[in-house]
Amino acid sequence: MTKFIEKLNTINQKIDNRIVQEQVDEINKIVETVAKKQVLMQAPCRLGLYPDEIEEIAKDNDSNSVRIINNMLNSVRQFLSLKFGIWSLPNLTTAKLIKQEFKVETCVEIMAGNAYWTKALNEVGIQTIATDSLEWAKTSSTGQNQIFNVENLNAADAIKKYNKVDLILCAWSPNFGKSDLEVIDTWRKYNPQARLLFIGEKNGATNSPEFWKLTHFKKTPELAKINQSFISYDFIDEKIFEVDEL
Known part of the structure; x- marks a missing residue:
């Protein structure tokens, strides 16, 4: 999990999709805020893709990359626990x-x-x-x-x-x-x-x-x-x- 953010951003660059981009931007903001020991102004937006979104995005992108990045979008809480020792994100x-x-x-x-x-x-x-x-x-x-x-x-x-x-x-x-x-x-x-x-x-x-x-x-x-x-x-x-x- 130590290179989680680096890998997330690398795969995001390969995927041309607004929904994925917005979620990766949200994760980068979360991690930057926590790393500074600051608090988010409001709760994060939903992370992770719905099945129909995965299907639609995979039409124009590598399906394996879409699957991997969706798994990562769904693993943010685990990453935060391992990197910062927090499970709950206050705002x-x-x-x-x-x-x-x-x-x-x-x-x-x-x-x-x-x-x-x-x-x-x-x-x-x-x-x-x-x-x-x-x-x-x-x-x-x-x-x-x-x-x-x-x-x-x-x-x-x-x-x-x-x-x-x-x-x-x-x-x-x-x-x-x-x-x-x-x-x-x-x-x-x-x-x-x-x-x-x-x-x-x-x-x-x-x-x-x-x-x-x-x-x-x-x-x-x-x-x-x-x-x-x-x-x-x-x-x-x-x-x-x-x-x-x-």
């Missing part, structure tokens, strides 16, 4: 809506990884502290690529320590174990007045099966508005979920 529009719609001023991000969401929330005026156990960073090549300073705290201890914040945020909790359910229990005990948000894919790439089965989520106009600004750019149906107090 300032969504971050602003979280502040405006939920009326929050302070936040703690738990399981923050390299703290990209903390960076975004701070950019829009939410005083946010990033926390993580940092166990993953010991074996990951991206463990030293923090976008924002991360305090070494596991999720439960972070909730206990920062029990006066308005918002608790967790993006891409692991899809195994029970850490996400433990977060909910700790939140209810130490800071139930805070909003608790999880970012991920229901019954998919993030959070445990038990989490999706047992947890009740709020469905509000405010959250719907926020999610309208956070449309997933790939085949993963990433959304923002708010845990109900029930």
Whole structure:
């Protein structure tokens, strides 16, 4: 994956198609922004080609090149995880809506990884502290690529320590174990007045099966508005979920 962008641009030069060109331009913008430790203004456009688009583009181009570049367009999230240690792409529009719609001023991000969401929330005026156990960073090549300073705290201890914040945020909790359910229990005990948000894919790439089965989520106009600004750019149906107090 180290030469992903170079290969993507090389193949793009061989393919004469506006749709492909626009998507490659979008990826170059994403990578340039992340590399500078900046935040996108809005969510990326859709990446990847529909079957009818592949068929149409292949009429005037080498079909193998079209297949390869489509696979690469669909692999951007994986590339970002390997290159920068991030799975979720925040944007300032969504971050602003979280502040405006939920009326929050302070936040703690738990399981923050390299703290990209903390960076975004701070950019829009939410005083946010990033926390993580940092166990993953010991074996990951991206463990030293923090976008924002991360305090070494596991999720439960972070909730206990920062029990006066308005918002608790967790993006891409692991899809195994029970850490996400433990977060909910700790939140209810130490800071139930805070909003608790999880970012991920229901019954998919993030959070445990038990989490999706047992947890009740709020469905509000405010959250719907926020999610309208956070449309997933790939085949993963990433959304923002708010845990109900029930």
